[in-house]
Amino acid sequence: MLSVIVPCFNEEAGLVECHRQLSGVLVAMETPYEIVYVNDGSQDRTYALLKELHAQDSHAVVVQLSRNFGHQLAVSAGLETVIGDATVIIDADLQDPPQLIPQMYRLWQEGAHVVYGMRTDREGESSFKLWSARVFYRVINRLSDVQIPLDTGDFRLIDRKVVDVMLQMPERHRLLRAMCSWVGFRQVPLAYKRAARFAGETKYPLSKMLNLGMDGIVSFSTVPLRLVVLVGFGTAMFALLGIVYAFCVRLLTSHWVAGWSTLFIGMLFLSGVQMISLGVIGEYLGRVYTEVKQRPLFVIAHVLRAGSPSAMLEHSFVGRAEGRDRA
Ligand code: UDP
Ligand code: MG
Secondary structure (H helix, E strand, C coil): CEEEEEEECCCCCCHHHHHHHHHHHHHHHCCCEEEEEEECCCCCCHHHHHHHHHHHCCCEEEEEECCCCCHHHHHHHHHHHCCCCEEEECCCCCCCCHHHHHHHHHHHHCCCCEEEEEEEEECCCCHHHHHHHHHHHHHHHHHCCCCCCCCEEEEEEEEHHHHHHHHCCCCCCCCHHHHHHHHCCCEEEEEEEECCCCCCCCCCCHHHHHHHHHHHHHHCCCHHHHHHHHHHHHHHHHHHHHHHHHHHHHHHCCCCCCCHHHHHHHHHHHHHHHHHHHHHHHHHHHHHHHHHHCCCCEEEEEEEECCECCCCCEEECCCCCCCCCCC
C-alpha cells in the first residue's frame, strides 16, 4: 500500500486540482493507495473541501488538527496516521509534480528506503527565496552533524522502516528532511524541476524560514556552543596582548597608554560578544525547556477515514503511541 501525505494550510484555491492530479497518478499506478490530507488549522474553506473529497473518494483520509501547528508538525501528524508500506510527502500547492511518484515508487521497489526529490530548477520563486534556500543548506551542512543533501525539500518517498524510526524521534523542533537523513538506510536522489505554485501564496514568510533554519542548525549541532567558547578564548588572548603591551609601554617609554577610545570600543565589543554568547546558550536552553515539558507535538481533533469510526481528540507524543492500531 502506498500512502501520500498532503499538509494543507489555507489551500482552498488549489486543493481540488491537487486531489485530481494526485488521484490520476495513483490510480494509473494500480497499487492500493490512500491520500492523507492533514488540515493544519486552516481558516478558509479547506476543511469543507476536504470533507467533500472524503465523501466522494474513499481513498481520501482527512486528519483534522485542533489548530495550526506548522508544516513540519502537520506532516508528522500525517506520518502517524499513514498505514502504507511506503509514504510520499508532497505539498498541496503542486510545486512538486505528482507525476514523479511512479518513478519514486519504482526506485523504492528496487531497494531504496528513501527517495528524495532534488530540485534542479525552481520556477516562480523570488531570487531572495532561492538565495536564502541555498545559504540555508550550506550553513546547516557546515554546522550540523547530519548532512542534508543540497536543494531538497520534504518531497520524498519514505519506506515504512524509516517512518517508524522517525516516529520514535520525539523532538518538537523538527526539520523532517534532516531527521530523515539522520535515519540512514539507502537514500537516493531523484532530480526534478520545481514548478511555480499552482494557486494561493507561500505560507513560508521570512520569519518561518528563519525558524526552520534555526531548528536545522540548533537541533542537529552543538557547534555554535563551541564557537562561543572559541570566541571567548580569542577575546581573552586579545586582552592578554593588551596587558603585555601596556606593561611594555609603561616600563620602556615615558608615556602612558593613551586611549579612552580603545577602552570604550573594547568594552562595547566584549559586551556584544557576551550578549551573543548568552543568546546562543539561551537558544539551547529554551529548547531544553520546551523538550522537557514533554507536551504532545500536535493534537488531532479527528480523523475521517472510510470504514473506521473517527477517533475523537487524539494527541500524540511521537513514538509514544505504541499499540495504536493501524488497521
Ligand atoms: N503548510 C502547513 N502549515 C503551515 C504552513 C504550510 O501545513 O503552517 C503546508 C502548505 O499548505 C503547503 C506546504 O505546507 O502544502 C508547504 O507550504 P508552502 O507551499 O507555503 O511553502 P513553500 O513551498 O513556499 O516553501
Ligand atoms: Mg510551496
